Amino acid sequence: MESCSTAVSRTPAAFLLLHLGLISSMAHQNEFQTGLAGGEVTLNCTGILPDSKLPQETVVRWKYYDTTLWRMEKGTPWKTSAFITDRFDIKMQYKQLWVQNLKLSDAGIYTCEYGSHKVRTSLHIFKLMISLDGHFLQNEVPELILMQNSSSPLPDLRITLFDSNNNRVTPEFQNKSRQKYVVNLKKLEAMDSGTWVCQVHSDSPLIDQNIPFAVKVLGFQNPDLERKYATVDSTVILSWRLNSQQIKWKEGFTGQVNWKQEKSANPHELLDFNVTEQGQLHETKKSSNFLFEIPERKPESTIEVKLPKVHFNYSGQYQCQLEYQGRHVQSKIELVVMKVSAKPVGPLSRGANMTLTCQVSGPLPPNAYLRWERVNGTKKDIKNSEQNEFKLEVNISAAGLWSCHLIEDSDRKISFHYHVEEAAVWTNYVIIGASVGGSLLVFALGCLCIISGTSWQRRRQRAKRMAQARQYLLENKMCQCQHRLKK
Ligand SMILES: *[C@@H]1O[C@H](CO)[C@@H](O)[C@H](O)[C@H]1NC(C)=O
Ligand SMILES: *[C@@H]1O[C@H](CO)[C@@H](O)[C@H](O)[C@H]1NC(C)=O
Ligand SMILES: *[C@@H]1O[C@H](CO)[C@@H](O)[C@H](O)[C@H]1NC(C)=O
Ligand SMILES: *[C@@H]1O[C@H](CO)[C@@H](O)[C@H](O)[C@H]1NC(C)=O
Ligand SMILES: *[C@@H]1O[C@H](CO)[C@@H](O)[C@H](O)[C@H]1NC(C)=O
Numbered sequence: 001m002e003s004c005s006t007a008v009s010r011t012p013a014a015f016l017l018l019h020l021g022l023i024s025s026m027a028h029q030n031e032f033q034t035g036l037a038g039g040e041v042t043l044n045c046t047g048i049l050p051d052s053k054l055p056q057e058t059v060v061r062w063k064y065y066d067t068t069l070w071r072m073e074k075g076t077p078w079k080t081s082a083f084i085t086d087r088f089d090i091k092m093q094y095k096q097l098w099v100q101n102l103k104l105s106d107a108g109i110y111t112c113e114y115g116s117h118k119v120r121t122s123l124h125i126f127k128l129m130i131s132l133d134g135h136f137l138q139n140e141v142p143e144l145i146l147m148q149n150s151s152s153p154l155p156d157l158r159i160t161l162f163d164s165n166n167n168r169v170t171p172e173f174q175n176k177s178r179q180k181y182v183v184n185l186k187k188l189e190a191m192d193s194g195t196w197v198c199q200v201h202s203d204s205p206l207i208d209q210n211i212p213f214a215v216k217v218l219g220f221q222n223p224d225l226e227r228k229y230a231t232v233d234s235t236v237i238l239s240w241r242l243n244s245q246q247i248k249w250k251e252g253f254t255g256q257v258n259w260k261q262e263k264s265a266n267p268h269e270l271l272d273f274n275v276t277e278q279g280q281l282h283e284t285k286k287s288s289n290f291l292f293e294i295p296e297r298k299p300e301s302t303i304e305v306k307l308p309k310v311h312f313n314y315s316g317q318y319q320c321q322l323e324y325q326g327r328h329v330q331s332k333i334e335l336v337v338m339k340v341s342a343k344p345v346g347p348l349s350r351g352a353n354m355t356l357t358c359q360v361s362g363p364l365p366p367n368a369y370l371r372w373e374r375v376n377g378t379k380k381d382i383k384n385s386e387q388n389e390f391k392l393e394v395n396i397s398a399a400g401l402w403s404c405h406l407i408e409d410s411d412r413k414i415s416f417h418y419h420v421e422e423a424a425v426w427t428n429y430v431i432i433g434a435s436v437g438g439s440l441l442v443f444a445l446g447c448l449c450i451i452s453g454t455s456w457q458r459r460r461q462r463a464k465r466m467a468q469a470r471q472y473l474l475e476n477k478m479c480q481c482q483h484r485l486k487k
């Protein structure tokens, strides 16, 4: 008041009326503020002098509608029973009302009176709730509920949602009233973890409020279904990478790994595991008649099953399942095993035929097929399987290195090499072992002890071919070679 009267005294008469008008409108000031349930607000007593300059005789009062919450007379503050001491406070410097841990019912009109001034603040409260406390499993669809409360008629809100990557999500409104908006978000993926934002807009009153909320999605970094190919007797590691560490999931959960040979077969439990709230993984082997190991050293938050020497009949579906509060999510790896056989086995005599069979353990996807070919052979040594065939036979009459490839989308996924020697008398052989990238490859290669009567020339050619074959095998390190030997 004082500042206004000094201002008036210095104002020319022509402006006095206008200024009085301003004073009276300032004396009843209307403010609008929004708050978020669980959060806090500071309501201003706009225009009040700081504590040190406020005249002693000024009476200051805070009211909620007509109920007095707090007042100060002759410099002494008083709290009424309506002043909830654990949530309300007065910031003395500017007599602001501070409300924390807001509730929907805190909405309404708060008035600060000092002298003849009245500052009315309409407090509009939003409350955002997310289902399951924001803790989801992959593929679940969260439900979001937005509520609002105010002293005035509730506005029609425009709600926009942004996911953790700041992409707009089109919400699906389940039910909508002005008090309560129920929204279904999208089906979650593991990478949707993070802070989402609910943007609330209204034109009248003008509201633009961003409400952040946390979403945690526990799941796999693998796709839902992976296909893995292996040659028989090779070492296979099936691994499922959990995202619990990345998203700082602080709850315990359990899980298991099952194997099913065919879709209809009974699942066979291989191991179960649990992860504590601190993120420690404990695994327990469940199966004794299935030859597998749990690798000791592996990346954190990874579930692994190692098949040290995969059998043809170990193909099928390996499923890792997570369980949290009675809900489940799973990720599957389909293991396809390839084997090769020859009939008759052994070196090929001149003019004779041999049937080579390449077989995979299960049906292939539509974009995949098998191919037999002879290394450095001609076009007529190539044979492809038909769609949906999982066995490919060739009748061969030429010795050499034959390869069966599994080709998916024109990528060679795996290859099996079979070395067909020309018949001769064999008296000796050596086994060459090579360790490549931790996996042991054993090449059994025929050696050269030739019966008398064979020319040196022929022997040299044979030695050259053997060296070429050995070179080829070493260059194709991921492959396995099988070679039948004749004593
Ligand atoms: C309250 O007053 C402070 C200080 O004058 C100002 O910075 C703030 O923006 C005001 N808040 C509102 C909601 O008007
Ligand atoms: C909305 O606020 C009023 C006070 O303004 C209160 O009486 C009412 O209970 C609140 N509604 C809800 C749903 O909390
Ligand atoms: C929608 O909300 C209204 C009012 O809250 C309620 O009466 C009605 O049953 C709800 N409908 C559905 C389908 O949930
Ligand atoms: C987790 O697994 C370990 C080892 O198998 C077991 O001792 C422990 O009781 C399990 N904890 C829970 C909560 O299942
Ligand atoms: C798979 O085949 C191997 C021989 O190759 C046999 O010993 C084993 O019992 C078979 N396992 C199953 C589960 O059929």
Ligand SMILES: *[C@@H]1O[C@H](CO)[C@@H](O)[C@H](O)[C@H]1NC(C)=O
Binding pocket: 351, 352, 353, 395, 397
């Ligand atoms: C070998 O196969 C070819 C064609 O596949 C056939 O013409 C020939 O008769 C076969 N020879 C023998 C000995 O089976």
Ligand SMILES: *[C@@H]1O[C@H](CO)[C@@H](O)[C@H](O)[C@H]1NC(C)=O
Binding pocket: 353, 355, 393, 394, 395
């Ligand atoms: C390969 O030969 C066998 C016996 O000689 C014959 O039964 C079979 O049909 C032949 N297969 C192909 C693909 O030519």
Ligand SMILES: *[C@@H]1O[C@H](CO)[C@@H](O)[C@H](O)[C@H]1NC(C)=O
Binding pocket: 375, 376, 401, 468, 469, 471, 472
């Ligand atoms: C195929 O031919 C290439 C080039 O002539 C040669 O380097 C390679 O050793 C041959 N491979 C086999 C298995 O004969």
